[in-house]
Amino acid sequence: MCQARLKGASIGSTEIEFIPGKLSGGQYIADTMTAGSISLLIQVSLPCALLAPAPVSVSLRGGTNADMAPQVDYMGEVFRYMLNKFGGDFSLDVLRRGYYPKGGGQVKIEVTPVRCLQAVDVTERGDLRGVHGWSFVAGTLPIGMAHQMANGAKQGLRNICNKVNIEVYKEDRSMAPDNCSGIILVGEMTSGCVVGSDGLGKRGVEPIEVGRKAGEELRKVxxxxxxxxxxxxxxxxxxxxxxxxxxxxxxxxxxxxxxxxIYIAETIAKTKFTITPCGEHNLIQCTGIGFINNNLPPA
Known part of the structure; x- marks a missing residue:
């Protein structure tokens, strides 16, 4: 997307050099060739796509619901709403689910560039409007596992939210032929803030515990x-x-x-972040560089 050159990317190398070129819009494909997280591909491609000279369409292949990374549903249901506050947006279409170890997931994102991202003030949360989510199984796994995860999540959220709506379902075999189970939870605030948590089923871990852990993680937030x-x-x-x-x-x-x-942003963009403790939470502050996408005309 940025016509970059890469040096030193070989087995055993201890140093690489990345030299970016000029950003371009258009259509791109990124394939992990494994069950590597599609969500992480979205994370690295979005900043470039949002500041490209023309619309960007990216076909991403890999794992849609992978461990050690947000599930792709989280990117569309939580991260996207926070990005909206900066004035950016993207569409996300899940064409096929891909799970560990085979991968094979396919997701398409489309991005309309912006001239400049706007600063945000995300300090007023308001009241909790409700929690919704999805508990799923795929492949040969029984639907009962999804119900157990949903019940566990409700236990984890007990006494903090009376309005919890979790959809329980089994993925269609044409969409997700391999085995996987998981849960995604989303908490909506009256201020427009959205927070979430998720969990994936694991061998040796009871489904109710997977759901309870996701519920407790959201409860903590x-x-x-x-x-x-x-x-x-x-x-x-x-x-x-x-x-x-x-x-x-x-x-x-x-x-x-x-x-x-923060360390990388301060090093490359020469910005300065401050973190101020405030009770049980912290205020992260930064005066941005106000990067202008000169390929787009002023509003």
């Missing part, structure tokens, strides 16, 4: 008073650095991923 969850927290750093003006985000405990993202 809701009780902390934070406006963003730990999964979206680090993803916002690059947009805060590029935006025009001062951004403030109320987060919970600062994750290692966020600390790393």
């Amino acid at each position: 809701l009780e902390s008073g934070a406006c963003v969850d730990s999964h979206v927290q680090d993803q916002l750093i690059i947009y805060m650095a590029l935006a025009a003006g001062k951004s403030t985000v109320k987060a919970g405990e600062i994750t290692l991923h966020t600390q790393t993202a």
